[in-house]
Amino acid sequence: MKKIIILIIFIAAVFMTAGCGNSSSGGKLPEGNDDDSLHGESGKDEDEEETEDEDYIVYPATNEAFVCRNFDSCYDNEGEIVCPEYGEKFYGQDAQYSKRGFCTKRHFSVKSDVENEKVTIDNYTGLEWTSSFLPERTWKEASDSCKNLEYGGFSDWRLPTLPEAFTIAGLNDEEAAESGFEYRQNSSDDLYFWTLSSDYSDYSGNYYPYIIKDHNDSGEGSVYDVETTIAQQDETHILRCVRGEKYDTYSLLITKSIAGDEVLEGSSYKLLWQKNLETEKNWKEALSYCENLEYAGFSDWRLPSINELFTMYNYEIRKFAVEITAYPYIFWSSSTKIGSPEEAYIFSALGGYTETREKNIGYGTFCVRGGGLCEGGFFWNGEGCVEDPCRSDPCKDIENALDECFPKSAKRYRCACAEGFFWDGKKCASPCKADSCEEGEICIAENLKTYYCKKCREGYRLGSDGKKCEKIDVSKNICTGQKLCYKKENYKSTSKGAKDYEMPCAEEGEELFGQDSQYAGRTCTPLKFTSSGGIIAEHATGLKWISTEKQLKYEDAKAYCENLGEGWRLPEIWELVNLVDTNDYSGPKFWSDLGISAYRLMSGTLYGENVLAVWIGMTKVYSTDYEMDFICVKGEKQEHSSKFEISENNGEETVKDHATDLVWQKSNAPSPLNWADALAYCENLEYAGFADWRLPNRNELFSLVNYEKPDMATYFPDMDKLNSVFWSSTTNIATTDDCLRKVRDYGDDDDYYDDEYDDDDEYDYYYYDNEAWYVNFKEGIVGREDKGENYISVKCVR
Numbered sequence: 001m002k003k004i005i006i007l008i009i010f011i012a013a014v015f016m017t018a019g020c021g022n023s024s025s026g027g028k029l030p031e032g033n034d035d036d037s038l039h040g041e042s043g044k045d046e047d048e049e050e051t052e053d054e055d056y057i058v059y060p061a062t063n064e065a066f067v068c069r070n071f072d073s074c075y076d077n078e079g080e081i082v083c084p085e086y087g088e089k090f091y092g093q094d095a096q097y098s099k100r101g102f103c104t105k106r107h108f109s110v111k112s113d114v115e116n117e118k119v120t121i122d123n124y125t126g127l128e129w130t131s132s133f134l135p136e137r138t139w140k141e142a143s144d145s146c147k148n149l150e151y152g153g154f155s156d157w158r159l160p161t162l163p164e165a166f167t168i169a170g171l172n173d174e175e176a177a178e179s180g181f182e183y184r185q186n187s188s189d190d191l192y193f194w195t196l197s198s199d200y201s202d203y204s205g206n207y208y209p210y211i212i213k214d215h216n217d218s219g220e221g222s223v224y225d226v227e228t229t230i231a232q233q234d235e236t237h238i239l240r241c242v243r244g245e246k247y248d249t250y251s252l253l254i255t256k257s258i259a260g261d262e263v264l265e266g267s268s269y270k271l272l273w274q275k276n277l278e279t280e281k282n283w284k285e286a287l288s289y290c291e292n293l294e295y296a297g298f299s300d301w302r303l304p305s306i307n308e309l310f311t312m313y314n315y316e317i318r319k320f321a322v323e324i325t326a327y328p329y330i331f332w333s334s335s336t337k338i339g340s341p342e343e344a345y346i347f348s349a350l351g352g353y354t355e356t357r358e359k360n361i362g363y364g365t366f367c368v369r370g371g372g373l374c375e376g377g378f379f380w381n382g383e384g385c386v387e388d389p390c391r392s393d394p395c396k397d398i399e400n401a402l403d404e405c406f407p408k409s410a411k412r413y414r415c416a417c418a419e420g421f422f423w424d425g426k427k428c429a430s431p432c433k434a435d436s437c438e439e440g441e442i443c444i445a446e447n448l449k450t451y452y453c454k455k456c457r458e459g460y461r462l463g464s465d466g467k468k469c470e471k472i473d474v475s476k477n478i479c480t481g482q483k484l485c486y487k488k489e490n491y492k493s494t495s496k497g498a499k500d501y502e503m504p505c506a507e508e509g510e511e512l513f514g515q516d517s518q519y520a521g522r523t524c525t526p527l528k529f530t531s532s533g534g535i536i537a538e539h540a541t542g543l544k545w546i547s548t549e550k551q552l553k554y555e556d557a558k559a560y561c562e563n564l565g566e567g568w569r570l571p572e573i574w575e576l577v578n579l580v581d582t583n584d585y586s587g588p589k590f591w592s593d594l595g596i597s598a599y600r601l602m603s604g605t606l607y608g609e610n611v612l613a614v615w616i617g618m619t620k621v622y623s624t625d626y627e628m629d630f631i632c633v634k635g636e637k638q639e640h641s642s643k644f645e646i647s648e649n650n651g652e653e654t655v656k657d658h659a660t661d662l663v664w665q666k667s668n669a670p671s672p673l674n675w676a677d678a679l680a681y682c683e684n685l686e687y688a689g690f691a692d693w694r695l696p697n698r699n700e701l702f703s704l705v706n707y708e709k710p711d712m713a714t715y716f717p718d719m720d721k722l723n724s725v726f727w728s729s730t731t732n733i734a735t736t737d738d739c740l741r742k743v744r745d746y747g748d749d750d751d752y753y754d755d756e757y758d759d760d761d762e763y764d765y766y767y768y769d770n771e772a773w774y775v776n777f778k779e780g781i782v783g784r785e786d787k788g789e790n791y792i793s794v795k796c797v798r
Contacts, residue, residue, distance in 0.1 A: 067124060067167045067307060068103040069226075071095040075341040077284065077359045092287045094305045094335040102370055103307065106167070110180035111444075112152075113452075115507070119152040120180045125167060127244040130157070132182045133193070136236040139209045142194045146241035157241035162197035162210045162228060162315055162352075164247050165240075166307075169214045170226035173539065177474065177525070181240075192231075194239045197315040199230050199351055210315075210353065211237055225339045228353045253312075253321045261296035264322065271308065274301065274367040279328045283344045283359035286332040290367035301367040306333040306354055308368060309347035320349035328364025330357075389413045400428040422448045455692070461663070461798055462690055472523065473661040478540060478578040479524040480698050481591070482516040486731040488676040488787050490770045501733055501770060514679040516582075516697040516730040524699070527578070529593035536594050543575065543635040547595055554611045554624035557602055561632035570604030571633040573612040573619060577702050577782065578638075580617050582730055582773070588617025598629035607707050607780065617732065617773070619782045646717060652688040655717055660703050662797050665693065666717060668726075669794035675772045675787035678727040682796035693796035698730035700797060701775040702782055713780030723793035724778035732771040732784040 071094040074083035084091040097103075107123045110131065118131035130151055137145060142159055149157040171179060191214040198207040208230035231237065253264040255275065262275035274295055281289060286303050293301040309331060312321045320329075329349040337343040337356040346357050357363070390405035395415035404416035417428035422445070430451075432443035437453035442462070445451045463470040485505035506513040520526070528539040536545040546568070552560060561568045581591045590596045600615040602622075610621045613628060622628065643658040646666065653666040665688075669681050678695055685693040704714045712720045771784040774792055785792065 068098045068105050069094070069170060069305070069307060069335060071098060071305075071335060071338070073338070075336040075338075077342055079341045086291075090284060090287060092291045092302050092334060094333070097302060097305070097334070103305070106171075106175055106179075108175075108179035108181075114151075114153050117152045118180050119154075122168065125164070125244075125247040127160075127164060127167075127242050127247055128152075128154075129160075129168065129181070130241045131180045133238045133240055136238050137194075138236055139194055139231070139233040142237070142239040143196065145239065149241055151241070154243055156243050158243065159194060159196040159239065160242040161246060162195040162212075163310055164242060165193065165195045165212045166226065166228065166310065167247070168240075169212045173528075174475075192237045194231075194237050197352075199318060199353075207233070209233060225337050225356070227355050229355070230351070230353070258296040263296050271304075271311070272296075272298075272369045273312075275322075277322070277328060277331075278365040278367075280362035281332070281365045282362055283332055286363075286365040287334065289365055293367050295367070298369055301369050303332060303334040304366065304368040306335040306345040306347065309333055309354075309366075312347070312349070312366075313352040315352060318352065320352070322349070324349050331364040331366045398427055400430075420445045424448055461692055474523055474525050475540070476660045477524040477662070477703070478699055479520045479526045480516055480730050481527070481581040481583045482520065482697075482730055483583055484517055485512065485515045486733060487770065488512060488674075490786070490788075501731070508683075512676060512679060514683045514694050514729060516728070519694055519697070519729070523694075524697070527591060527593075529591065531593070531595075541575070541578070541635070541638055543571075543633050543638075545571075545594060546632050548629075548631055551627045551629055553627055554602065557630045558604060561604075561630075564632060567634040568632045569634065570602065570630060572637060573603040573605040573614070573707070574702065574705070575633060575638055576601055576603050576614045577619065578699060580614060582617065582698065582732065588732065594631070596629075596631060600628055602628045602630040605707060612707070612780075617782070618784065619780070621781075644715065644717060647688075649688040649690075654688045654690075657703070660700070662696075662700060662703070664704075664716070665796045668723065669796075672723065672791050672793050673727070674790040675727055675792075677790075678792070678794040679729065681794050685796050687796070690798060693798050695727060695729040695794070696797040698728040698773040698775075698782065701726060701728045701773075705775065705777065705780050707780055712777060714777045716777070719777055725774055725776045725792050726795050727792050728773045728775065730773045731787075732773055 073080050074090065074093050074095055075081060076090050081090065083093070083096055104124055109121045109123055110118055111121065112118045120129045120131045121127075122129065130149075134142070134145055134149075146157045146159045149155070151157060168179070168181070171181065192211050193214070195210045195212060198209045210228055211231045213227045213229060214225075253273065256263050256265055264273040264275055265271075274293070278286075278289060290301045290303040293299070295301060313319070314321070330346050331349065333345045333347060335345040337345060340356065342358055343356040344359050345354055346363060347354055389407050389411055390413050393403075393405065394413060395401040395403060395405045398415055400418045400421040401415040402418060406414045406416070414423050415428060417423055420432060420443075421428040421430045423429075429448060430445045431447075431449055432445050432451050436443040436451060442455065443451050443453055460471050484502050486501040487503050503512070505515070505518055525540045527541075530537050530539070534546060536547075537543075538545065546564070548557075548560065550557075550560065558570050561570050579590050579594065580588050582588055589599055590601065600613055600620075602611060602613045605612045606624075607621055609624070611624050611626075613620050613622055645656045645658065647654050647656065655664045655666050656662070657664065665685070669678070673681060682693045682695040685691070687693060704716050704719075706715050707713055709715055712724070769786050772787050773782060773784050775782055
């Protein structure tokens with residue numbers, strides 16, 4: 001009954017203000033009513049020419065203006081729960097409205113117009129960011145550093161405002177990988193970085209800059225919580241610079257009276273806010289209050305997300321949009337602190353900062369609803385509700401348009417366009433023409449008028465059509481850990497000791513360009529370990545490991561792991577290979593994060609009647625009766641069953657492996673090569689219409705091994721007809737004694753080499769073999785060989 005009375009009052013109020021030209025029926029048009037005046041035309045002739053001034057401004061029913069945080073789950077006061085249904089306790093959380101389109105998920109792209117200076121573009125805000133952090137500085141030094149920065153070909157950098165920094169803070173692993181941002185060296189690291197915004201906080205006139213505190217409380221390495229606070233100007237923190245028009249979330253609020261209740265309507269974001277503020281409610285009560293609120297003729301109120309509360313504060317004048325004369329000045333959001341689910345985010349109207357507080361505490365409640373004053377499909381034009389021009393689905397028949405329509409006025413709309421196309425008012429157009437770029441380059445459209453020509457961005461490769469760049473799924477490929485570049489020659493010394501093989505990484509086009517480390521950031525996912533209760537979690541694969549410090553035979557080791565319960569098992573051989581850290585001069589060994597001292601580990605993979613193991617980085621076959629070290633693993637087995645698809649272009653065949661998303665050259669190099677020539681061959685290869693080939697790293701090559709085939713350990717097409725040993729781009733940098741030789745120099749005569757190492761000094765010099773890793777598909781093993789050997793084949797990848 002209450003709803004009916006309010007609705008009648010609301011209808012009457014709108015008719016009185018709108019006059020005969022517009023009508024509203026509780027924010028929704030009556031069915032079957034064909035009166036033109038109800039469509040926002042104020043009696044204007046249908047054929048009359050439309051102008052911008054005559055258009056009504058209409059507001060979208062859902063708000064694409066907010067960037068979602070990474071909230072996908074629901075919580076009570078203690079932990080994660082199944083998201084409740086409407087009417088149940090804890091309904092109305094951030095994640096539930098995010099999934100219904102009340103915010104826009106973050107999306108980034110990366111460009112590299114200057115070597116080693118990647119620029120990350122926020123595709124929603126249009127802001128461009130330095131992909132790398134700058135070192136710690138004071139606030140003034142940070143601001144000056146951005147102003148004076150020359151990076152990525154630009155010089156108009158600045159320190160970001162707090163709302164800008166908040167849009168990129170708290171990236172989860174997937175978002176961070178997509179963004180190209182340098183984010184965390186370790187998943188447990190806390191990040192504190194400067195913003196331009198400040199708080200005038202004491203009577204001496206001192207400004208206290210805001211900083212973003214971006215941290216991980218979950219222990220899982222994939223969920224990050226964000227808070228804002230202030231800092232002393234002389235503190236030192238890292239920073240990231242931004243360029244572009246300032247993105248300010250602040251929305252000027254206008255008070256309106258509807259059905260006897262006062263509401264606040266935003267000027268920048270089309271949200272409607274409850275004017276009166278409720279006090280002393282805990283988080284559960286705040287959710288329930290807003291979900292059950294009937295106010296100003298509407299019943300679709302909800303508790304705002306933390307991002308929506310940001311729109312209520314003006315950081316230029318440091319003032320909340322609503323004058324607060326008494327408590328409350330702290331308001332609940334619908335966003336839970338994922339790392340500590342007993343807490344939720346609050347927003348301070350006095351300081352403009354966000355924190356998290358325990359959900360059982362009483363704070364203010366400030367309800368919101370999307371879509372301005374009208375219900376879904378209809379919009380407020382200043383006088384009444386008009387029909388959405390997108391209701392007829394006008395974008396479906398427009399070439400290069402996506403199935404997304406956004407209203408601009410009572411008659412005008414905008415279609416979302418496919419990548420590289422832009423809305424010109426009538427169609428999706430692009431400045432890129434057939435002859436815009438040189439052959440072999442990609443035309444990248446920036447807007448309706450401008451474009452640039454370049455190769456595919458990092459993380460992308462040229463698609464099979466030769467016209468578009470496709471994203472590479474790097475999540476399926478684990479990096480080897482190699483971080484540096486290495487020489488091709490053996491190390492010769494007159495004294496014993498480990499050799500530093502390192503060299504400055506070559507530039508593209510120079511000799512020895514294309515080594516493992518130079519592609520690692522773009523073609524694979526690094527391992528990330530965290531430890532808890534003796535169990536090591538690895539976040540790139542989702543596997544969990546436990547060290548046993550035992551030596552057993554295969555059957556006994558298998559039983560030992562299975563008896564641990566909860567899905568523990570012996571690892572597959574490819575899971576062990578991924579654990580090898582190739583970046584240690586003491587020899588290939590397993591990542592130190594695992595706490596394993598063994599150089600040999602048994603797998604659960606049988607090869608015939610024998611079992612496979614990893615020994616100092618190589619794969620070896622052992623009898624199942626041989627006792628050796630082992631560790632146990634649990635989690636979904638990593639896919640290692642290649643699914644090959646052959647394609648042909650320009651008369652040359654490529655092979656796509658759907659298990660890894662890698663594309664391989666089907667044929668080999670014309671003849672075996674040494675390692676340096678193998679790198680050069682792939683870097684200079686133009687094959688099947690592509691020029692972005694490279695020498696695969698150790699793990700990528702091993703991904704082609706399949707021990708189910710008895711005579712050749714791979715199902716790669718035609719491999720058994722070709723040479724079965726192939727170079728990788730990964731160096732074996734071990735300088736242990738098994739690589740050391742001592743030499744006696746007899747002048748013009750042949751030198752004498754002795755592989756037996758001892759401590760005498762009668763030999764003139766020593767040298768260490770400089771080796772690279774290879775994969776032998778005939779025997780299914782990973783091995784290593786001197787880089788100067790030229791009997792090894794080459795197969796390139798992209």
